[in-house]
Amino acid sequence: MGENMITKNNVDLLEIIKCPICNCDDIRYFKDKLKCINCNTLFDISNNIPVMIDKNYSTFIEENLDKICWEDYDVKNKTVRVAKHFDGKKTFFERLSPTYRVQIGPTYNDFIDKYNISENILELGGGLSSLQVNGSINMDINTYKDVDIVGDARKIPFKDNSFEAVISNSVLEHIYEFEAVIKELGRVVKKGGYIFMCVPQVCGRHHEIDYHRWTLPGLEKMFIKYQVIDKGVILGPGMFLSHIVTSLFRDITPIPFINKSICLVIEWLSFPFRFLDLLNRGNSEDYAHTIFIVVKKNS
Numbered sequence: 001m002g003e004n005m006i007t008k009n010n011v012d013l014l015e016i017i018k019c020p021i022c023n024c025d026d027i028r029y030f031k032d033k034l035k036c037i038n039c040n041t042l043f044d045i046s047n048n049i050p051v052m053i054d055k056n057y058s059t060f061i062e063e064n065l066d067k068i069c070w071e072d073y074d075v076k077n078k079t080v081r082v083a084k085h086f087d088g089k090k091t092f093f094e095r096l097s098p099t100y101r102v103q104i105g106p107t108y109n110d111f112i113d114k115y116n117i118s119e120n121i122l123e124l125g126g127g128l129s130s131l132q133v134n135g136s137i138n139m140d141i142n143t144y145k146d147v148d149i150v151g152d153a154r155k156i157p158f159k160d161n162s163f164e165a166v167i168s169n170s171v172l173e174h175i176y177e178f179e180a181v182i183k184e185l186g187r188v189v190k191k192g193g194y195i196f197m198c199v200p201q202v203c204g205r206h207h208e209i210d211y212h213r214w215t216l217p218g219l220e221k222m223f224i225k226y227q228v229i230d231k232g233v234i235l236g237p238g239m240f241l242s243h244i245v246t247s248l249f250r251d252i253t254p255i256p257f258i259n260k261s262i263c264l265v266i267e268w269l270s271f272p273f274r275f276l277d278l279l280n281r282g283n284s285e286d287y288a289h290t291i292f293i294v295v296k297k298n299s
Contacts, residue, residue, distance in 0.1 A: 236277030
């Protein structure tokens with residue numbers, strides 16, 4: 001990415017970004033930084049990735065930009081970090097643990113194909129495993145190798161009506177002010193555009209910064225101003241059952257090595273539970289691990 005700010009998926013960021021401080025949409029390349037012409041704020045470019053945040057508002061992002069992964073910041077390593085976002089992730093036990101998820105709901109590519117999405121797509125919090133298709137932009141709070149721009153979902157640094165679609169998976173629970181995020185998504189999505197949102201329902205807490213859980217009726221209420229196109233289960237109760245059975249053995253002795261060894265065995269013994277979700281094909285909504293909704297912006 002050079003002065004023209006063309007991403008690897010062929011999006012010119014300078015055409016669609018705006019200042020998150022004063023909302024000016026005239027942002028220019030200036031001495032290896034980006035400059036807002038209205039308020040004269042200079043925004044850093046770190047690892048070739050523009051950092052478009054209001055440092056006084058987005059303090060958590062500012063404080064954690066130098067970490068390999070914000071998920072390394074946790075409470076005494078007590079929670080179970082199930083997301084695969086770390087480059088330097090794995091301990092011995094994590095390397096041996098089963099990671100395969102039996103997804104019964106639509107994938108991002110399913111969503112794109114079904115609704116014939118061909119213009120810009122904003123991926124909220126794609127991390128290291130983001131969608132890589134033409135027109136996609138991965139916005140996250142760290143400068144991972146697949147991130148295109150660092151931004152705050154509560155003050156998205158893009159102009160109004162910049163995207164045909166927004167996609168997000170298991171991000172919203174980590175943002176306390178999620179209503180502000182929903183409002184911002186509605187601003188950056190074009191009329192006739194789509195939002196594909198996946199959130200946890202009975203997933204265990206997996207980080208200190210983990211605030212919310214939803215049901216499908218709750219998701220519909222959250223997007224009450226939109227037309228609901230689709231909704232259902234992404235990961236079923238089999239996934240949840242596998243996790244909760246393992247958690248029962250997490251602290252049964254005062255010796256961490258023994259606990260981790262037992263949990264590793266239990267994880268593999270309970271691993272087949274995940275495949276039971278294939279029998280229900282999304283009909284076990286009440287205890288689903290992760291649910292989704294697809295909505296359309298009509299006005």
